[in-house]
Amino acid sequence: MSDRQYFDDFVAGSVHDYGPTGPVTAAEMIDFARKYDPQPIHVDPDWARTGPFGGLIASGWHTAALTMRLLVDSYLPAAASLASPGIDELRWVRPVRPGDVLSVRVTVLEARPSRSKPDRGLIRSRIEVLDGEGLVVMTLVALNMVRRRPGGLPS
Amino acid sequence: MSDRQYFDDFVAGSVHDYGPTGPVTAAEMIDFARKYDPQPIHVDPDWARTGPFGGLIASGWHTAALTMRLLVDSYLPAAASLASPGIDELRWVRPVRPGDVLSVRVTVLEARPSRSKPDRGLIRSRIEVLDGEGLVVMTLVALNMVRRRPGGLPS
Numbered sequence: 456m457s458d459r460q461y462f463d464d465f466v467a468g469s470v471h472d473y474g475p476t477g478p479v480t481a482a483e484m485i486d487f488a489r490k491y492d493p494q495p496i497h498v499d500p501d502w503a504r505t506g507p508f509g510g511l512i513a514s515g516w517h518t519a520a521l522t523m524r525l526l527v528d529s530y531l532p533a534a535a536s537l538a539s540p541g542i543d544e545l546r547w548v549r550p551v552r553p554g555d556v557l558s559v560r561v562t563v564l565e566a567r568p569s570r571s572k573p574d575r576g577l578i579r580s581r582i583e584v585l586d587g588e589g590l591v592v593m594t595l596v597a598l599n600m601v602r603r604r605p606g607g608l609p610s
Numbered sequence: 611m612s613d614r615q616y617f618d619d620f621v622a623g624s625v626h627d628y629g630p631t632g633p634v635t636a637a638e639m640i641d642f643a644r645k646y647d648p649q650p651i652h653v654d655p656d657w658a659r660t661g662p663f664g665g666l667i668a669s670g671w672h673t674a675a676l677t678m679r680l681l682v683d684s685y686l687p688a689a690a691s692l693a694s695p696g697i698d699e700l701r702w703v704r705p706v707r708p709g710d711v712l713s714v715r716v717t718v719l720e721a722r723p724s725r726s727k728p729d730r731g732l733i734r735s736r737i738e739v740l741d742g743e744g745l746v747v748m749t750l751v752a753l754n755m756v757r758r759r760p761g762g763l764p765s
Contacts, residue, residue: 487675490675490679491675491676491678491679492675492678492679492682493679493682494682494686494688494691496693507692507693508693514678515694515696516671516674516675516678519671519674520642520645520646520647520671520675521646523646523647523669523671524645524646524647524648527647527648527649531649533649536649537662538651538662538663538702538705539670539702540701540702541670541699541700541701541702542700543698543699543700544696544698545696545697545698545700546695546696547693547694547695547696550693
């Protein structure tokens, strides 16, 4: 549950840490990848053992989906969050392996009120995803439209 | 199955169409979103009916995952595809609803041999995801490292 309710509660420069998730299992990694990214390095442990990472690694889209879950559970305000326009500069930096746990460090880069729609604003956030040793596995910049507080000031 | 085997087979400026997928079902959308993006607009049809889109819409990450499946099945060379460094400028343009089918139009923007690793090169591709009416629902720029053909020329 986020402790921010509305756009007005996001402070540029503030940093927030969430997680970790439970360990990502090989079974979950393979299940996701069979549906959406069935490359041998994500679905075939025997092949992956002889591959460039010496073992199975998560689809990068699975890492992104697990990151979204952390953001929905902890960062985005449940009632005021509107559709996201998109994301920028997603980078897969290190592999995620079975047993890894993931955390996120979120930095609010910008909170910009909409000019055309005064009931909302755009939040730009830098997201760094860390494994259990604190090493960065993925980074991205998220864009989120969030409703402004009715009346303007905290109640 | 891609008709490109190696980096050398990607031609800047070429355009490729793949799909459509089968219809995306509400059950699959809800299943994905319950795990990774449990916002009411993605998991609660009753709430969604009264929401801004007048009904359930897919998590944007689900749309991205379904797009990856099309790219793995048809665009990326199975044996020569290496890890992706990331993606740029992902934009969710229109909602994806139950029953929609998705296609992709892929434009090879750039095929750049690696300077540090002469056995591979970087492909930059513009990906446009279209619904059954040909309307764009998502766009992104994908980065993919792909192995060069051993010996240099097609066999």
